[in-house]
Amino acid sequence: MRFAIDAMGGDHAPQALLEGTLTAAAAMTADEFLLVAMPETIQAIPALPANVQTRPCGSVMGMDESVESLVQKKDSSIWIATDLVKKGEADAVISAGSTAAQMAAATLLLGRLKGVTRPAIATVLPTLSGARLLLDVGANADCTPEMLLQFAEMGAVYAEQLQGVSKPRIALLSNGTEAHKGNKLTQAAYALIKESGLHFIGNREGRDILFGDYDVIVCDGMSGNIAIKSIEGTVAALMSMIKHELTANFKSKLGAALIRDGMYRVKAALDYQEYGGAPLLGIKGVSIVCHGSSEARAITNAIRLAERCVKSEFVEKTAAAVRTVTAEG
């Protein structure tokens, strides 16, 4: 199998991408790895193993750069890495750069699956009950009910194929658990998903997300973005407060030393790096989105995830699951 890695995207690029790829390459000796990077980055890379090659790019899409500029930057790392998949030189692309640019490159170069109104970005969340899937988290800020149904269908395939869940429990993110709660969008989506044949378990609220009493939770990209960033921000704020208290005086420092192992386990349980990333859903090809702050371990895990996507024929199975053909929303 061949993997195209956008070595320029992400907070810790190119170092984390390079290290993560080298770790994967050492274990997956039968596979090939193509690192897409700026010429000066490539020059600085020491000798590479036989199964890792480089491909030069001429620019990098900024994290906050408008996706409109992507078509002007066909020499950008994400465009070239995605194009390697299109040209059949790679089986999957992995990036920790601008998600919007990655989605745009995938849509333009690889295309949407037939019947899919809008591809989605899913996030694998660490919860108290294990890894769970939340989508959409940003690709589609304005959604139709039919799009939420498709997110449910695509999310179900993800849970089945990549998380090994049979008959995944599908939930809808809303402002209350009762069927009548929500806004116009979620109320209409509720009715559609209920009739879809999926194992729909109804609405879940923001407070339910981290408890994981579901397998897949769907929402529009704006709500999903607000939810995961609120969770991230709360973890960061709480940890910062706790750290402040634990270093306040000698007694608390002593206490902190005694509970260190436990606190590491708490941090590890909430560590998204374990999951590596998630594939774009609804795209004719495998494009793995990694968190912008991914370190080497997350990249290695993302490569492993890409491998599983290709082996499990995830794209083909997603295409088969999306039964709803809707007009452009």
Place this chain on the structure above:
Amino acid sequence: MRFAIDAMGGDHAPQALLEGTLTAAAAMTADEFLLVAMPETIQAIPALPANVQTRPCGSVMGMDESVESLVQKKDSSIWIATDLVKKGEADAVISAGSTAAQMAAATLLLGRLKGVTRPAIATVLPTLSGARLLLDVGANADCTPEMLLQFAEMGAVYAEQLQGVSKPRIALLSNGTEAHKGNKLTQAAYALIKESGLHFIGNREGRDILFGDYDVIVCDGMSGNIAIKSIEGTVAALMSMIKHELTANFKSKLGAALIRDGMYRVKAALDYQEYGGAPLLGIKGVSIVCHGSSEARAITNAIRLAERCVKSEFVEKTAAAVRTVTAEG
């Protein structure tokens, strides 16, 4: 001043409402308190001080009961308590019961302020930088850009009058900090608020909420609900994980004992009970919404907040601030 207290609403009703009222009544001897409760509850109440009276109700609105049934339950505690304000027998109403029912009773009995399209529910959030205001959090799941502008105008009055902030910093909750980010609603609201003359500081993301780099953050009720419940759920999940680790073995228990004071301070910093509640915004009268799980201390603080709302002529000042007259959204 006279306060009507819905003694039947909330997770800890009637005990928390009764205790919270008695604490306030002991300190505010010149004021009068009207406890609205079921006859059997009133019978069970021991002797009350001279400035606390009771008023009987015949039913209670359930937390998840559809607001449509409110008009059939004009003997409910929230209806009767709000009606006391309408009849001039009380200056403010306080409830920890169904927020939707409280809003409906306030809208039907007290009415909206002139020019206000939809009244809003605000939440006072404990953040790393102090108390901050987020609205709307549930009254309006579907909003227009003009409604978000009015939320900003009303929230600014709240911050000025009740939190003593001059020239409050107004932010818009979105999925990115740049002006072009967001969905159709927030993009249009961004333009409106920017032109409003308010001190608009732009978009903030979910991860920014608990850091408090703003005074008022506005959003539609669905997004607000998702944000605050995601924050609540994350605090609960993290605290549960930490508690589990701290009681895992002798060493961690010893460590836990040493850091107990610090952990209490973390909990206290995130304690919404300190803030009591928040008034409904855009209503012709003072109706204080308390969190459903309010304990006695939160109720006492809510009564103090009601007093400040009345004294500061909060309602009149809100009426003056809402300059935008819009069609019903």
